[in-house]
Amino acid sequence: MNNKLVTLAPLIGLSFLLTSPLLLADSENISKVNGSIRVDSGRQVGSVETVNGSIRLEDSVQARNVETVSGSIDIGSNASVGSVETVNGDIKLASNSKADSLETVNGGLRIQDQVQIRGNATSVNGDIKLGKGAQVGGALENVNGDIELDSARVGRGITTTNGDIDIGAGSQVDGGIVVEKTSYSFFSNKRKPKVTIGPDAVVNGTLHFKREVELHVSERAKVGKIVGATAIRE
Numbered sequence: 116m117n118n119k120l121v122t123l124a125p126l127i128g129l130s131f132l133l134t135s136p137l138l139l140a141d142s143e144n145i146s147k148v149n150g151s152i153r154v155d156s157g158r159q160v161g162s163v164e165t166v167n168g169s170i171r172l173e174d175s176v177q178a179r180n181v182e183t184v185s186g187s188i189d190i191g192s193n194a195s196v197g198s199v200e201t202v203n204g205d206i207k208l209a210s211n212s213k214a215d216s217l218e219t220v221n222g223g224l225r226i227q228d229q230v231q232i233r234g235n236a237t238s239v240n241g242d243i244k245l246g247k248g249a250q251v252g253g254a255l256e257n258v259n260g261d262i263e264l265d266s267a268r269v270g271r272g273i274t275t276t277n278g279d280i281d282i283g284a285g286s287q288v289d290g291g292i293v294v295e296k297t298s299y300s301f302f303s304n305k306r307k308p309k310v311t312i313g314p315d316a317v318v319n320g321t322l323h324f325k326r327e328v329e330l331h332v333s334e335r336a337k338v339g340k341i342v343g344a345t346a347i348r349e
Contacts, residue, residue: 144179154178156191169204172196187222190214198234205241208232216253223260226251226267235271242278245269245286254290264288264316272320277308282336284313291320291339294328310344312336 144161145152152165156173162180163170169186172178172194180197181188187204190196194212206217207225216234217224223241226232226249235253236243242260245251245267254271255262261278264286272290273280276297282288294308308328312318314335324330324343332338332346 151186162197174209192227210246258295275308276326279309280311282310282312282316282318285315286313287317287319289319292318292322294324294326296325312338 145154145163147165147168149167150165151168151170152163153171154160154163154173154176157175159177161178163172163178164182165186166184167186168183169188170181170183171189172181172191174191175193176191177194178196182200183204184201185203186201188199188201188206190199190208190212192209192211196213197215198218199206199214199216200218201222202219203221204219205222205225206219208214208227208230210228210230213231214233217232217236219241220239221241222238224236224238224243226236226245228246229248230246232251232253236251236255238257238260240259241257243255243257244263245265247266249267251268252270254274255269256274257278258275259277262273262275263281263283265283266285268287270289272292273288274293274295276295280292292310294310310328310330312332314333316333316336318338321340321342322338328344330341330344330346331349334348
């Protein structure tokens with residue numbers, strides 16, 4: 116996670132501290148310490164940053180990096196942004212929007228239909244869902260949480276530790292799939308993750324399972340080498 120997120124508060128000058136809970140601006144950076152930020156539809160702005168609050172960009176907004184520490188980030192349809200980062204909160208991109216990368220620690224990623232992510236999309240604790248026609252050019256990664264693709268595409272592989280993976284019908288994953296080994300403790304979830312490769316889905320590269328999983332592969336799917344599991348063909 117970008118180090119400037121945790122050091123943002125002491126660096127923001129008084130000129131950026133606003134008493135209103137909403138902030139609207141054009142063609143300049145938008146920055147706050149406490150409170151949410153909303154940018155109206157069709158606006159073109161610079162970076163959008165807050166510490167304690169959510170961020171909402173309406174439809175067709177263009178912005179550079181979008182960052183918060185405690186709060187969700189909601190990007191409207193047909194928007195175009197740079198990197199999108201939060202520590203505690205979900206990230207959602209509506210249909211036909213574009214971003215350079217997505218990163219959250221405690222929160223899910225909701226990537227709707229026809230969204231394009233140029234780089235990586237990562238979460239530590241949260242589900243990741245890609246809608247129809249969505250594309251992630253880089254890697255798709257989490258530790259705890261389910262991953263679901265609905266006729267979507269990932270360019271540089273999927274990595275997870277806990278949670279199910281559903282590569283839905285017509286989806287494509289280049290770079291393979293890795294399920295990492297977990298360090299078990301008394302409080303660990305010992306349930307086997309379920310990995311499903313649906314009809315007409317394609318996984319190019321090795322499917323490497325470093326822990327026990329339940330693997331279901333459609334007879335109509337195309338997959339690479341399988342290491343560490345035996346596929347149940349359906």
